[in-house]
Amino acid sequence: MRLATWNVNSIRSRADRVAAFLQRHDVDVLALQETKCRDDQFPEMMFDALGYEVAHVGHSQWNGVAILSRVGLEDVEIDFPGQPCWSGGGAGVADQQTEARALGATCGGVRVWSLYVPNGRTLTDPHYTYKLEWLAALRATAGDWLAKDPEAQVALVGDWNIAPQDDDVWDMSAFAHSTHVSAPERAAFRAIVDAGFADVVRPFAPGPGVYTYWDYVRLRFPRREGMRIDFILGSPALAARASRALIDREERKGKGASDHAPVIVELAD
């Protein structure tokens, strides 16, 4: 089974690229982040026609996560248990709906979670605290899943908005006092790895200089100034099946590219 994840930065503006990507790489399951649309706006028919079932959650033009699968799509959940709500929008505005940042479904025997971790914005922003709480809640919940079933086939995939190692950015000095590389964020990521979820892509795509994201501005892509922030983490039973993996850097090229490249792993039967 071939499993991929991709922050598409709007599914409506990139549906053609997504369809071409699915076919080019013969992908079975694709997790998407930043679809930037409501459920009723998702171009579902296009993927229907290619043989994929679609699950999506999106409440507005922000966030939005989806899973496309041609090997079954069952037991869809929006939100993971304990997922925090964003409550930094101001006192008095009580909107308790969680943001559209997590979607789970069972595809071909694998419990797949498409995750869009909060960005954090700056180290002093309430959004940064929210990011750390969000990751801590995910760690607690995912740890419970493995405690209940150590053999579970679970994939935690998506845009983590964290560069776990210094090699995961082009120049650490450019990230002094910024998010994505701070010690608390890296500790939150490591806690999920320590809970039993391994990066199944890095062994097949070692750094340095291997990235999944390049800012649109300042010629980051041609200058090869990127960040590795998109990951496929697998439970022990899932990680044992990883036979190859790649980051599709070609997809970042040309007009109409997302600022993120897709990440793919091949899982042995």
Place this chain on the structure above:
DNA sequence: ATGGTAGCGATGCTA
């Protein structure tokens, strides 16, 4: 040169 790009949706917000 204190900038620049992209997307949504309506002017500023998010990344």
